[in-house]
Amino acid sequence: MAGNVELxxxxxxxxxxxxxxxxxxxxxxxxxxxxxxxxxxTAMVEGGCDIVEVGLPHSDPVLDGPVIQTADDIALRGGVRIADVVRTVREAHAATGAPVLCMTYWNPVDRYGPERFAAELAEAGGAGCILPDLPVEESEVWRKAAEQHGLATVFVVAPSSRDERLARITAVGTGFVYAASLMGVTGTRESVGEQAQDLVRRTRATTALPVCVGLGVSDADQAAQVARFADGVIVGSAFVKRLLDAPDLETGLAGVRTLAGELAEGVRRRG
Incomplete structure (x- = not known):
């Protein structure tokens, strides 16, 4: 079964x-x-998310801040496996019809088998994979498997990426480009600065792929600010925090749905 890169x-x-x-x-x-x-x-999509990323929890999430690290630790202590990640993709896509990607570090995919992982992700209706720590020079095995199964391969670029590096990354990426808004780890920030806008400008000079910005967006005003210059606004830690801070699951789900609605209004306001 082909994946949902077209979706x-x-x-x-x-x-x-x-x-x-x-x-x-x-x-x-x-x-x-x-x-x-x-x-x-599912609540995120019901609230207003167009696309969702399902993370594969990792014991050493070097690019993730304390909020997502805490959530990963809870998931790992609960015994989460790759089969559970695939199931989450399958059921979320079936329930919402939205494109669902997996975001994962390379090591778990490499150990599981890139071809096997791509096949199972595509069979579940996944749209692609975001691989923040996979260098493009070492990505051919994954990219071939992803292409065969109709999956996007999304690479991450950072403000430190030189123009020639951006061109090399965007030449082989598919789906969209994930632009990290600042140097550092994930988490909410007081502002999402000019570095992000400059990175989007430089990335667009190398590719026709959409450029989506993540790291630091936590509310509607910040979403509107980023929406002025990016094709997509990526929010993670703020959703995780709603669940972490909630006294019970139903309250957390309501908080996630509400936040998605506020952010959806923000990306339409654009500043």
């Missing part, structure tokens, strides 16, 4: 036609539990 492209194109950025939400699978995680991802 991902059509959703991003539709947002552009509507004169707005797409809203992309992130949650790790298995958090707070596998079943609750499926419900939370």
């Amino acid at each position: 991902l492209g059509s959703v991003l194109a539709r947002a552009k036609e509507e004169g707005r950025s797409a809203l992309v939400g992130y949650l790790p699978a298995g958090f707070p539990t596998v079943d609750a995680g499926v419900r939370a991802v």
Whole structure:
């Protein structure tokens, strides 16, 4: 079964036609539990997310800040496995029809088997994979498997990426480009600065792929600020925090749905 890379492209194109950025939400699978995680991802789409990223929890998430590290730890202590990640993708996509990507570090995929992982992700209806720590020079095995199964391969670029490096990355990436808004780890920030806008400008000079910005967006005003210059606004830690801070699951799910609605309004406001 082919993946949903075409669906991902059509959703991003539709947002552009509507004169707005797409809203992309992130949650790790298995958090707070596998079943609750499926419900939370579904609530994000119901609230207004166009696209969702399901994280594969990792014991050493070097690019993630304390909020997502806490959620990953809860998921890992709960015994989450790759099969649970695939199940989360499958059930979230089936429930919402939205494009669902997996965001993962390379090591778990490498150990599991890139071909096997791509096949199972595609069979579940996944749209692609975001691989923040996989160098393009070492990505051929994965990219071939992803292409064979109709999956996007999304690479991450950072403000430190030189123009020639950006061109090398965007030449082989598909789906969209994930632009990290600042140097450092994930987490909410007081502001999402000029570095992000400059990175989007430089990235667009190398590719026609949509450029989505993540790291630091936590509320509607910040979403509107980023939406002025990005094709997509990616939010993760703020959603995780709603679940972490909630006294019970139902309150957390309501908080996730509400936040998605506020952010969806923000990406339409654009500043």
